[in-house]
Amino acid sequence: MSERVLVQQLQGLADGPVTVSGWVETVRDQKKVQFVILRDETGAVQLVNPATRPADPSAAEPVEAQDAAALALTDTISNLSTGTFLTVQGDLKHDERVKLGGVEIKIGTLDIAAAALPETPIAADSGLDKRMDWRFLDLRQRRNNLIFRVQTTLEHAFRSYWIERDYIEVHSPKLMASASESNAELFEVPYFEEKTAYLAQSPQFFKQMAQVAGFGKIFEIAPAFRADPSFTSRHATEFTSVDAEISWIDSHLDVAAMQEELLHTAFQAVKHKHGDEIEELFGIEVQVPRIPFPRIPLAEAREIVKARGYDIPRTDGDLDPEGERQISAHVLETYGHEFVFITDYHPEIRAFYHMRDEETGLTKSYDLLFKGVEITTGAQREHRVDVLMEQAKEKGLLPEHLDFYFDFFRYGAPPHGGFGMGLARVLMLLLGQDSIREVTYLFRGPTRLAP
Amino acid sequence: MSERVLVQQLQGLADGPVTVSGWVETVRDQKKVQFVILRDETGAVQLVNPATRPADPSAAEPVEAQDAAALALTDTISNLSTGTFLTVQGDLKHDERVKLGGVEIKIGTLDIAAAALPETPIAADSGLDKRMDWRFLDLRQRRNNLIFRVQTTLEHAFRSYWIERDYIEVHSPKLMASASESNAELFEVPYFEEKTAYLAQSPQFFKQMAQVAGFGKIFEIAPAFRADPSFTSRHATEFTSVDAEISWIDSHLDVAAMQEELLHTAFQAVKHKHGDEIEELFGIEVQVPRIPFPRIPLAEAREIVKARGYDIPRTDGDLDPEGERQISAHVLETYGHEFVFITDYHPEIRAFYHMRDEETGLTKSYDLLFKGVEITTGAQREHRVDVLMEQAKEKGLLPEHLDFYFDFFRYGAPPHGGFGMGLARVLMLLLGQDSIREVTYLFRGPTRLAP
Structure with missing residues (x-):
């Protein structure tokens, strides 16, 4: 590996020879001096070169012998296009007058790894679709880079939380002989x-x-994967699902208690590591959510929303997106909390495998809303095979498609439950973005399969 | 959450009331006393119940009043089938005479969560295919459970290594508009x-x-995913791929240096956490591989194999599986090392995107062998778009299918390289298993899509 140093290390180094590598963000090609802003994965630094221009043979003064290397370097810099990746060996100098980090590198040698075409097809303010066409250029923006560093921290905090508590990581197959959720939206x-x-x-x-x-x-x-033909800001045909499942719970509330602690821990990690940068680039102060999160039964949530003046048009008893925003607004105003668990859904609007409460007949399940958007469904699962089969039948599902699944419960089963959480939704809301497309590495939708 | 304690905690607890949950491994139903071995995710414990049998009305002695609850408990235990999940509240007692951990629980109450059918369809020594049919039962075996705890530790060590070094985790799409490797074996x-x-x-x-x-x-x-019709012990149609990619390398050897450090660190973590149990259940002493791993150019490896008396039948200049075993045996004998990097492959037997050495014309790539089996291909990638296009053309690939990929390199690119590693192969070899099916949660092959 070469002796490259990262831009973020420069401030801590003494003046002297250094090697940096990155891509050209801007070039200021003045007559007497040239400046290049070079960016790498950790920051940007100003490179400087005193220009050596070809002498004008028609000038009155005598032509001095010119340094061929200096002429070539000046010419190379004049022709640098934005995005070109290069390595510079040069002299680091600390200088308070340099706005960008208080350091500057005087270019000694400059090696181009791969030159960019002169015309960049997108700009920072291009439309989302156009930016997705050129996602590899779009991701060079600082804020987009930050999104994926935040994602990395968030996920690692999730996994560390689980592993410290002896969870096992599984890789379940994505190729199945039957549908896992419903026969609709199935590839x-x-x-x-x-x-x-x-x-x-x-x-x-x-x-x-x-x-x-x-x-x-x-x-x-x-x-x-969901073959979902919709084009909303919250749906994709392929998404990253964060899933957990635990045994020997008493109810869905044990699952909720684990999830709120998980999110508390992970948001703390994100705030600690990236809080300042998120505030700088997204104007958002990360709130570490207090435990416990508020819990509101669905029927009560609907009453609250109605009392706020919004009549939910859905007739199935669920909340709609505006209802979710309203109940979250209520929770924020009342409890100062950005999260809320909505509990006790009617079986008609839940999957057949959700366990039902014997007294109320309602499911032992919840949705978790964050800033007005559903990010999770969690539940205790029905582990008694006769009850489970009955509930599947009630939903009109064919037992022959589910028999391999029913088998799981015929040889003993513990009470258990879990949740699934959409990673991109959490990131979108955490960073105040208005679409999961902004926070997905490469979005996939009904009309988007490339790059 | 109930007051359940894990079996592994019992030894550290004082005598007294405890609650444990798990599944029935065996029942010994003697006339005067009943024993149940209960297993949970952390171990097994002996439960005991002094049997209360219905009095024989024809007996000479007078029938005393019998405790109905005691009668019922005895009857329940007599009828317990293997695999039944249950919770027991009882009295913990330390007793050196109990072989299983030196503790025993006298059953107070016993609650069945879900009873198992009396006939278990597989045994520990059933054939692999049969065990895969009933994988959820097969995984209850201690050694199978250990496999996935080892996998968890291995992966977390990989990720922690990378995250401590500021790598970004990505989730790249699995749905693509074109082939990523070749047009063969494509779903x-x-x-x-x-x-x-x-x-x-x-x-x-x-x-x-x-x-x-x-x-x-x-x-x-x-x-x-690979639509690979083969049935070898090392192939699957869906597998977990461990991938890394880094910029500003000088050659593939920088990638190899990262990978060997990664494996060294991760094997150390596995040995530390599971070494004793792996030795007990698999009879394998985990070797933490010394750094650096031996590196042998392919041509030299072929010479060594030939000198050992094995003539590689392949005419393309590559090693075959027996050749891989031979060179690994040589390395183990010569250097006492279980890993070896084979380097400098001819372009004809490598992907078009592998960079070629200007002097030798050979690719800047390697395979990593572990105990005689290939677990990784790594390489420096060609980042100069004109060279890359030329190499694709040479392989007969159609540029129109790859144009979106070539675009990546038209707007600047750093020198870079990386590797892909099959997780199941590493686990299989680490634990001395003879098929990746043993170490895959749910294997997928040409004739295997369920459960």
């Missing part, structure tokens, strides 16, 4: 010898399988 | 409005995209 994959596989819509069945296998507590962060 | 997915998507065979293009986006250093652990 089919022609498989060997005229068979058909389906892409997993969630790891639901397989994370439950870990419970009957006696794994106790598990997690998975992996892609999930 | 097609009918996409919206008669379009076709393809399942990613590797994250190759997208982790390179992160380099031109200026991310510097990235990693991803995610599923990859």
